Amino acid sequence: MNPLPELYVLGLMSGTSCDGLDMALCRFSGDAGKPDFKLISAQTIAYNATWERRLQSVLHASALELARLENEWTRFVAEHVSAFLNQQEVRADLIGFHGHTVFHQPEHGLTYQMGSGATLAVLTGISVVCDFRRPDVAAGGQGAPLVPMGELHLFTDYEAFLNIGGFANMSLRKGSGMKAFDICPANIVLNRYARMLNIPYDSGGQLARSASIILELLSELNKIEYYHDLKKGSLGLEWAEKEVIPIIENWLQADGSKTLSIEEKVRRILSTITEHIAEQIGSLLQSGQTMVTGGGALNTYLMERIQFYSKSKLVLPDKQLIDFKEAIVFAYLAYLRYHGLPNTLTEVTHADRQLSAGAVYLAD
Numbered sequence: 001m002n003p004l005p006e007l008y009v010l011g012l013m014s015g016t017s018c019d020g021l022d023m024a025l026c027r028f029s030g031d032a033g034k035p036d037f038k039l040i041s042a043q044t045i046a047y048n049a050t051w052e053r054r055l056q057s058v059l060h061a062s063a064l065e066l067a068r069l070e071n072e073w074t075r076f077v078a079e080h081v082s083a084f085l086n087q088q089e090v091r092a093d094l095i096g097f098h099g100h101t102v103f104h105q106p107e108h109g110l111t112y113q114m115g116s117g118a119t120l121a122v123l124t125g126i127s128v129v130c131d132f133r134r135p136d137v138a139a140g141g142q143g144a145p146l147v148p149m150g151e152l153h154l155f156t157d158y159e160a161f162l163n164i165g166g167f168a169n170m171s172l173r174k175g176s177g178m179k180a181f182d183i184c185p186a187n188i189v190l191n192r193y194a195r196m197l198n199i200p201y202d203s204g205g206q207l208a209r210s211a212s213i214i215l216e217l218l219s220e221l222n223k224i225e226y227y228h229d230l231k232k233g234s235l236g237l238e239w240a241e242k243e244v245i246p247i248i249e250n251w252l253q254a255d256g257s258k259t260l261s262i263e264e265k266v267r268r269i270l271s272t273i274t275e276h277i278a279e280q281i282g283s284l285l286q287s288g289q290t291m292v293t294g295g296g297a298l299n300t301y302l303m304e305r306i307q308f309y310s311k312s313k314l315v316l317p318d319k320q321l322i323d324f325k326e327a328i329v330f331a332y333l334a335y336l337r338y339h340g341l342p343n344t345l346t347e348v349t350h351a352d353r354q355l356s357a358g359a360v361y362l363a364d
Contacts (some may be wrong), residue, residue: 003030004128004339008040010092010126011324011331012077014100014115017165017187018055019295020046021077023084024327025092027345028335037059037154041088042248042324045080050274052200056112058102059080060235066102073100074116078123085124095120096334096358098326104133104144104236111143118222121361129334131359137216141351144339145169148178149336150293150329150346158184159288160312163325164296167235171348175232180348181232184280185240186296193248196262204303209276211267217251221276233350248273283310288315293325334358 006029013022023043029037058069060165085092087235097120117130148171152215159169166188171180193200202208224243251257257265290312296302297316307314316322336343337358346354
């Protein structure tokens with residue numbers, strides 16, 4: 001294959017934990033399967049309380065409310081993209097726009113990432129690739145995870161990859177390809193209960209570290225059917241609300257919790273959820289070196305507990321990679337799509353064929 005032309009691509013990622021919009025400006029050139037790659041600049045735009053609340057509740061919005069929110073949020077994204085790019089010495093040729101996941105039900109042929117690529121292209125004057133997941137779902141796949149394609153080609157020094165965001169997911173090298181799946185909910189549940197104390201998250205896992213585990217709650221969480229399914233796939237917010245949150249809420253309503261203060265309840269819940277996450281992740285990482293990224297990589301206590309259960313050496317790369325790996329990868333997936341090259345892995349998503357996935361909106 002002839003080398004591909006150099007492109008500057010801006011990757012955009014908004015995760016299910018609703019903490020902010022990640023922007024990563026990257027340069028790609030050369031062989032698509034082993035590109036010359038450089039992260040030029042990156043920034044996170046933290047969501048204020050209003051945006052955080054609106055994004056968390058979008059799953060339950062009406063069709064009209066969703067359309068209005070999508071329009072407002074895309075314009076919010078466009079404003080910050082333009083401000084970020086105006087500070088750069090190079091011009092972006094392309095935007096890879098993951099959008100914000102509203103629902104994800106591949107078993108019903110449904111996945112939806114909010115965000116209008118057409119609007120973003122018009123407002124920024126830059127061509128946009130978006131809607132990466134629906135083509136794969138249409139081909140019988142899970143539509144996720146898509147990040148392993150980037151891990152396979154961009155980060156060649158590791159045998160395994162663990163990302164701890166709203167959900168924890170992992171990828172493992174398997175021959176010349178990858179095996180990947182979602183493991184369990186992570187920050188999406190931890191942050192939910194931290195907010196009961198009017199804090200956005202448990203910084204460093206300090207609250208979790210300070211409390212004892214609720215053994216009966218831990219046992220119930222570990223019994224969730226998905227964890228015992230050998231054919232693990234992808235998880236969504238609605239799954240967590242159906243399968244995980246009710247178990248925790250039942251403990252909150254039980255007689256045993258009623259003598260505790262709100263702070264003590266939250267600390268014990270965070271400790272138990274942390275242990276649950278660590279057990280589920282650690283049991284799957286038993287050899288080699290694992291690159292750990294995502295906001296959860298900065299949760300010191302969680303990392304200690306994962307390492308306790310794991311025989312793999314957990315490696316934290318530099319902070320930019322911890323924070324922006326997914327945005328970097330969606331820039332790469334957009335780069336491949338723009339050139340009409342495959343950007344999905346059938347062994348990961350289980351679609352019936354490999355695709356060059358994503359809708360392309362060309363700027364004038």
